[in-house]
Ligand code: G3P
């Protein structure tokens with residue numbers, strides 16, 4: 175938990191660049207990760223998936239329609255999963271122009287034609303430059319990708335991001351890898367697999383309301399135009415015991431913390447159930463678990479959630495979070 179995080183030198187609070195500096199540049203592209211690195215993020219966050227020919231890549235969505243020109247390049251495969259494409263096919267996509275269309279006020283000519291990145295390429299970015307951010311890697315929809323936890327371990331090890339195993343299976347020299355990689359997942363089975371493969375690498379269990387992770391909201395549906403923060407604040411957790419059971423399970427699995435969702439005052443697409451209520455934070459910290467909420471971009475939300483004692487944020491706006499923390 176927190177003690178291990180301190181031993182590993184994890185930054186606290188942590189500035190985790192969610193898909194890179196993805197407010198200002200197309201998510202999970204070179205431009206977004208370079209910007210996050212330049213701004214001084216502690217971690218580059220990425221969602222790990224695997225191509226049809228077995229290459230690990232950084233893509234968030236299950237499909238490519240939102241963040242690429244797949245509809246023009248492969249019109250018959252608009253709804254196909256990332257795993258149905260070879261690396262060469264993915265590399266032929268334009269993963270930047272969508273951003274210029276979606277966010278005209280932040281558009282830049284240089285974004286047109288940006289590529290989907292492999293994990294190797296994200297590692298290259300993390301290793302380059304003056305700032306040396308770590309990697310905060312999510313196994314995304316891991317049920318689609320059996321064995322991806324082992325492949326991730328092999329890749330990180332081959333790139334020198336894991337210390338050589340000291341003695342016996344599973345033993346890793348903690349002192350040699352001070353918190354540069356954090357692993358994260360929503361999925362129980364994937365956390366178990368990550369723990370088996372990389373027992374000494376810090377891990378975070380992501381928490382979401384629904385699907386058995388956190389008790390579903392039993393209250394009324396959100397009304398038209400209702401403030402999401404108010405709506406979710408009014409929802410009852412099915413039972414505190416259910417929530418505490420997840421914290422206990424995460425801890426028993428060797429997780430150093432949890433990644434709870436946040437209801438944003440600003441609302442919007444990424445406003446989720448508020449799992450940073452005071453009793454939740456208290457329970458996590460009592461168990462020695464770090465709290466890294468997702469995904470927060472605005473001062474008003476940083477302030478409210480940080481006041482509850484969290485240990486950093488996933489953010490699309492690295493610059494705004496660094497300013498909030500008073501870091502240059
Ligand atoms: O990984 C933390 C946060 O990124 C989880 O949500 O959907 O953005 O991957 P998502």
Ligand code: CA
Nearest residue numbers: 219220221312
């Ligand atoms: Ca993620």
